[in-house]
Amino acid sequence: MIFSIIITFNPVIEDVEKLIVELKKASVIPVVVDNSSDVEHFYDCENIRLSNNKGIAKAQNIGIERAIDMGAKYVVFFDQDSLIPDAEFIKKLHSPLLKNEAKITAPIFKDRARGYTYPIVNINKNGSRTKHYPTNNHDNFFVNNVISSGCMVSVDIFKHVGVMIDDLFIDYVDTEWCLRASKFGFNVLVVPSAQMIHSIGDESFSFFGLNVTKHSPFRRYFRIRNSFYLLRCDYIPKVMAIREIIFSIGHQIILIFFSKGLRYQYVKSLFRGLFDGVFSRFN
Numbered sequence: 001m002i003f004s005i006i007i008t009f010n011p012v013i014e015d016v017e018k019l020i021v022e023l024k025k026a027s028v029i030p031v032v033v034d035n036s037s038d039v040e041h042f043y044d045c046e047n048i049r050l051s052n053n054k055g056i057a058k059a060q061n062i063g064i065e066r067a068i069d070m071g072a073k074y075v076v077f078f079d080q081d082s083l084i085p086d087a088e089f090i091k092k093l094h095s096p097l098l099k100n101e102a103k104i105t106a107p108i109f110k111d112r113a114r115g116y117t118y119p120i121v122n123i124n125k126n127g128s129r130t131k132h133y134p135t136n137n138h139d140n141f142f143v144n145n146v147i148s149s150g151c152m153v154s155v156d157i158f159k160h161v162g163v164m165i166d167d168l169f170i171d172y173v174d175t176e177w178c179l180r181a182s183k184f185g186f187n188v189l190v191v192p193s194a195q196m197i198h199s200i201g202d203e204s205f206s207f208f209g210l211n212v213t214k215h216s217p218f219r220r221y222f223r224i225r226n227s228f229y230l231l232r233c234d235y236i237p238k239v240m241a242i243r244e245i246i247f248s249i250g251h252q253i254i255l256i257f258f259s260k261g262l263r264y265q266y267v268k269s270l271f272r273g274l275f276d277g278v279f280s281r282f283n
Contacts, residue, residue: 002028002094002152003072005063007056009035011080019083020045026087028076031066033059046070055169060148064163068155076152081112083197084150092194093152096140102189103154104181106146108134109198118198120190121145123179127239134192141190144182148174150196151188160184167282171223172230172244183235207254214255217265224248224273229282249274 004023008016020030020043030045035053042049048062060077067075074097076090084090093105109118119131122143132141151174161181164173178188203214215223227248231241249270256266276282 002074003067004028004030004076006032006078007059008080010037022084026090031063033063057164057168057173058166061163077148079149081199082149089194092191103157103186104188105152106188107150107194107196108192112197112199127237136193138192142187144187145178146188168226169222172226179236217269221269221273225277228277
C-alpha cells in the first residue's frame with residue numbers, strides 16, 4: 001500500500017483538499033500531520049493534529065510511524081502547497097520501486113507563481129554541484145539530493161538509513177536525509193515524466209537579476225543554524241557545507257537591506273542562527 005504524508009501549518013485548506021482528492025484517485029491513503037495550525041480542520045482522511053508546531057522533520061517522522069503502523073509499503077511526502085496533475089503521477093513514481101530499480105523516486109517541479117522548472121541538483125563528492133534541467137521526455141536518472149515534496153520512498157530503507165532528524169525542524173531536513181541515504185547506497189531516481197506544481201518561499205524579489213526567496217525571519221534562523229549542522233556530518237562534503245553557510249549569511253544580509261519593517265527581526269535571526277550553529281545548539 002502507498003500512503004502519503006502531508007505536513008500542514010496554516011495551509012490554504014482548499015489546496016490540501018484538492019491534493020487529497022487526487023491522491024485518493026490514485027488509491028493512495030493520505031495522512032495529514034498538522035503542526036498546530038491556527039484554524040483546526042479535519043480532512044477526509046487520516047488526521048494527526050500536533051499540540052504545537054514541532055517542525056516538518058518531527059511531523060514527517062510521526063507520519064512515517066503512523067503509515068507503517070497502518071501497513072504502508074511506500075510513503076510519498078507532500079508539502080501543503082504542492083499539487084499533482086492526476087493519478088498517473090503516482091504510478092510513474094511507483095513503477096520503478098515495484099521493479100526494484102530504486103528505493104527512492106522523485107518528480108520534477110514547476111513553480112506555481114513563476115511557471116519555471118526547478119533544476120535537480122546533485123552534490124558531487126568534492127562538494128561541487130551538477131544541475132540538471134530535465135524535460136518531461138528525459139530518461140530517468142539518479143541523483144543524491146532532492147526536496148522531500150513528491151518524493152516516494154520504500155519504507156524498508158528506513159531501518160537502514162533512519163528517519164528525519166527532529167532537531168533540524170525545517171531547513172535542510174531533506175538535504176541531510178538524502179545525503180545520508182546516499183551514504184548507505186540509496187540514491188534518488190528522478191522520473192522526469194512525473195511533474196508536479198510546487199512553491200518555494202513566501203514570496204521573492206529580484207536582486208541584480210537573481211531571484212531572492214523571502215522566507216520569514218523565523219524560518220531564516222533555521223536556515224542559518226542548520227547550515228552549520230551540515231558541516232558536522234561526515235557524509236556531507238565540507239565544501240558544500242561551507243558554501244551553504246556563506247550563501248545563507250549572504251542571503252540574510254540581502255533580506256536585511258530589502259525588508260523594510262522586518263530588518264530588526266532578520267538581524268536578530270541572523271545572530272541567533274550564527275550563535276546556535278557555531279556552538280552546536282541544535283535542540
